[in-house]
Amino acid sequence: MSASSAFSDDKAGSASEPEYGHDPASGGIFSSDYKRHDDLKEMLDSNKDSLKLEAMKRIVAMIARGKNTSDLFPAVVKNVACKNIEVKKLVYVYLVRYAEEQQDLALLSISTFQRGLKDPNQLIRASALRVLSSIRVTIIVPIMMLAIKEAASDMSPYVRKTAAHAIPKLHSLDPEQKDQLIEVIEKLLADKTTLVAGSVVMAFEEVCPDRIDLIHKNYRKLCNLLIDVEEWGQVVIINMLTRYARTQFLNPNINESLLEDSSEKAFYASDDEEDEDKKAEAAALVKRKPYVMDPDHRLLLRNTKPLLQSRNAAVVMAVAQLYFHLAPKAEVGIIAKALVRLMRSHSEVQYVVLQNVATMTIKRRGMFEPYLKSFYIRSTDPTQIKILKLEVLTNLANETNISTILREFQTYIKSMDKDFVAASIQAIGRCATNIGEVRDTCLNGLVQLLSNRDELVVAESVVVIKKLLQMQPEQHSDIIKHMAKLIDNIQVPMARASILWLIGEYCEHVPKIAPDVLRKMAKTFTNEEDIVKLQIINLAAKLYLTNSKQTKLLTQYVLNLAKYDQNYDIRDRARFIRQLIVPTDKSGALSKYAKKLFLALKPAPVLESPFKDRDHFQLGSLSHLLNAKAGGYQELPEWPESAPDPSVRNVEVKDSIPDWSKCTSRKDRKEKKLDKPFYSDSEGDSGPTESADSESDSGSGSESASASDESGSGSESEESGEETESEKEEEDEEKEKKRKKRLDKTKAKKPAEESAERCAIHTSYQINTFSHFAQTPVSKQPPKQSKKESKKETQEMSLLDLDDFEPTPTSAPVTPVNFLSSSLVSDLEGLSLTDTILAPTTIAPSGSIKMYELLHRITGEGLAVEYCFSRQPFSPDPNMVAVQIQFTNNTNSETKNLHIEEPRLQSGMRIREFAEIEVLAAGESVTVVMGIDFCDSTQAANFQLCTHTRKFFVSIQPPVGELMTPVFLTENDFKKEQGKLMGMNEISEKLTLGEKCVNEHVIVERVTATANLSRVPCGSDKECRFAGKTVSSGCLVLVTVTTKEGGRAQLTVNCEKMVIGTMLVKDIMQALSQ
DSSP: OOHHHHHHHHHHTOSSSOOTTTOGGGGTTSSOGGGTTHHHHHHHTSSOHHHHHHHHHHHHHHHHTTOOOGGGHHHHHGGGGOSOHHHHHHHHHHHHHHTTTSHHHHHHTHHHHHHHTTOSSHHHHHHHHHHHHHOOOGGGHHHHHHHHHHHHTOSOHHHHHHHHHHHHHHHHHOGGGHHHHHHHHHHHHTOOOHHHHHHHHHHHHHHOTTOTHHHHTTHHHHHHHGGGSOHHHHHHHHHHHHHHHHHHSOOTTHHHHHHHHHHHHHHHHHHOTTOHHHHHHHHHHHTSOOOOOOHHHHHHHHHHGGGGGOSOHHHHHHHHHHHHHHSOHHHHTHHHHHHHHHTTSOHHHHHHHHHHHHHHHHHOGGGTGGGGGGGSOOTTSOHHHHHHHHHHHHHHOOTTTHHHHHHHHHHHTTOSOHHHHHHHHHHHHHHHHHOGGGHHHHHHHHHHHTTOSOHHHHHHHHHHHHHHHTTOGGGGHHHHHHHHHGGGTOOOHHHHHHHHHHHHHTTTTSTTHHHHHHHHHHHTGGGSOHHHHHHHHHHHHHHHHHOHHHHHHHHHHHHHHHHTOSSHHHHHHHHHHHHHHSOOTTOOGGGGGHHHHHSOOOOOOOOOOTTTTGGGSOTTSHHHHHTSOOTTOOOOOOOOSSOOOGGGGOOOOOOOSOGGGTOSSHHHHHHHHHHSOSSOGGGSTTHHHHHHHHHSOTTTTSSSOOHHHHHHHHHHHHHHHHHHHHHHHTTHHHHHHHHHHHHHOOOOOOHHHHHHHHHHHHHHHHHHOSSOOSOOOOOOOOOOOOHHHHHHHHHHHHHSOGGGGSOOOOSOSSOOOOOOOHHHHHHHHHTOSSSSOOOTTTOOOTTSSOOEEEEOTTTTTTEEEEEEEEEEEOTTOTTSEEEEEEEEEOSSSOEEEEEEEEEEOOTTOEEEOOOOEEEEOTTOEEEEEEEEEOTTSOOOEEEEEEOSSOEEEEEEOOOGGGGEEEOOOOHHHHHHHHHHSOGGGEEEEEEEOOTTOOSHHHHHHHHHHHSOOEEEOOSOTTEEEEEEEETTTOOEEEEEEEEOGGGEEEEEEEESSHHHHHHHHHHHHHHHHO
């Protein structure tokens, strides 16, 4: 049968011929080994990629179902060099599974894997490294080490993540490579990509968890990245940071405990005048300076708090344990609500959560008291969940809620689940022990249970009553008598033993009944369980010592029976007691003290929670769950006595801003430019692109073009703009007045001055205008200038050719607009073309519209592409965000057929492409607008940007503020809508305003620059309100900034989409605190 027919038969699902790939009988019982998987081998040897792909799909499906396909290894490994990427990916998946078993065959393909490490496709590079690290042979350790080092420097974050995964594999194969691996880990820890963070911290935990010094410089970055890392990465990072914080910060609750101790000491010392030393010590403790939390400690708590709303139970549990171990007592309460939410999850999750809640309730009972009803037991709960809920309810019991809890317990006793009933009775006993006021009530309730039909209920009640009676036996001789009567009916050994012990211990309270009980027990001695026999012997001994007249013969009879018992414990006990209570010539000195030994007062047992001492294990860990140290568990360090140096976490900021933009005075800046011109004549066109490039990461133009890199380059250019912005703000107030006067006057201008001035105004207008892209004329009064000044001006004009920044007419339908980076704006101001600097009235904040680099001119082979979010409605589809893209051709030849292909979008996202640009002449620029529906998420939109010769992989990622459009509301409407979005939909944070946020105008400017929102009128001076809605779904977004004294403020965001609200709070806080 030919390969093609085999494939077609397979597709048609023919039943006439056995299918070895799918047939359950292909294990070799009904078919000989040489025919096993024959069709798959035939397809893998085929020349057609479609057949190979189908075969690989079937093989991977068999692996997923747990079938053994190791005999196909030679046939699969031949296809490792296949040019079809889809086949190659599946071959690598297979090899990762079987490389360890078939090491010799895998080693033959090592050269192919090494070639795969250089493949242009990031998935192939990552898969090759994964297979290489799965071959567990020490001979290839140097090759693996080299591959990991190269992958750690790869442009693709996915490959760097795979390198982090390979590190623990290599370490377990050859621990001697630890030092080199630590260097790689140190390099990867500095990575700014969220994709890599979780994986490298996992490698750190596996290889060198004690090297805390590697975390110092990356601590703040990890805290800030945490919310964007994938869920399992978040768990690993949070656990690592918990241990880190315990070594680097002081205990936030230390002063509370000290003050409590000192107040007690001071109180008692005042009564006793002799204890002067204690007084002095207490006073010194009270005067101890108050605890001030380290800002880095606060950063960790603040950045982990939003993760309590995570959908992943492990993340919520990790944050809960972090708060329990690190947060001040006053702040720990916020985790209770999140943990109670997890109890609606699967029973497995409930079990783990309740184990941790039970431990927490011992130390922090008040935290869970408001949620008492959440721990009530349902009939559908499994037994282990019921018992844990009982434990929590018992821990939460106090004088105020005990009546409610006992009513619950009464209903639980009627359950059909015997283990649960026994646990309920024990819980009643613990409540009676802990709360003296209800002890009698509980005891009476338990005595009533003694008449229950269920023997197990009666038996458990007896055991608990025995423990309670030890506390005050004199008052309860009636209960002891009642229990003595039950001895004939109760058959459970533990209950019988408990009754006998009670009668023996308090035989003086029941002198008439005790000997009769011994008589009955002597009759049945030989048939009793061992535990009961031992208590019968004890009862006989105690009665012999207190009432020997009546019980002497009975005691001798019982001891004789015990002397020949099958159990050696009983035989030994009988011999020992005989020598002790029946004195003979050979008896030692101990017999004199027999009464004291047997009838000594015994302390009442303390009924404690089994979770009492579990908190020495880190919550959420396997060791805590098992209450035993598991393999690989790392102890939670003790708090340091004195705070370690916080400066170790300070990171030196490498200024990537060019020297010419740092000069403080205008004169210095001019001198710098004359000495070393930044733009040469030939590079005038690509000025903005170069400045962006000098500040962006080296990998921002890679094929993966990770969104974080792009947004990073944009934010860096914004920072450079802020430095220069601070220079001009000092002179703003004076120039405001001059500006108003000059706008009123209009005079004739010289042609050269007019063109230069028009250009400068036009540039500033393009940078700072939101709503209009057309140029508007601005009239301006030129001051008189001397000849010297005009010469200087022309000289500066030659250094920065302003004509390059004017829009060039093209055939594109959209009005072309060119944008400058914010650092250039400040420089244009410094050119002093006239005495009037671009006035504040016409200039919006320099970061109003931020330009992001889509394609660098070097990566794009002369084609530079930038984009911005124009904040204009996208007319073809109002649910899309308008993205303005500017193409600049820096080559000497035409670029043709500019268009978009193969958009790779997350589910729900849509893209509306711009019309194809047929020709872009050399040295020209063109601007187009495209629409993207980001589906209210900050996920990147990935696509290919194509010319007539090349294709470039690019991606656009929106800041959360650009996913909105302004909404105009009245004050009443705002309050009404805000009232609907309370509770989980409201996020409120306190912040300290930056030095520049001195008035309402600056706050409004910063907020509207961060997010596309409109101002809502407000009656209060100390409150600024903003409203908008998400472009895609139209969900309302309401922002309130309330200013307080001392530069403090409160930011509140109300939004139905909690993720958008959380991210928006973070961005606005960053903008206002700068």
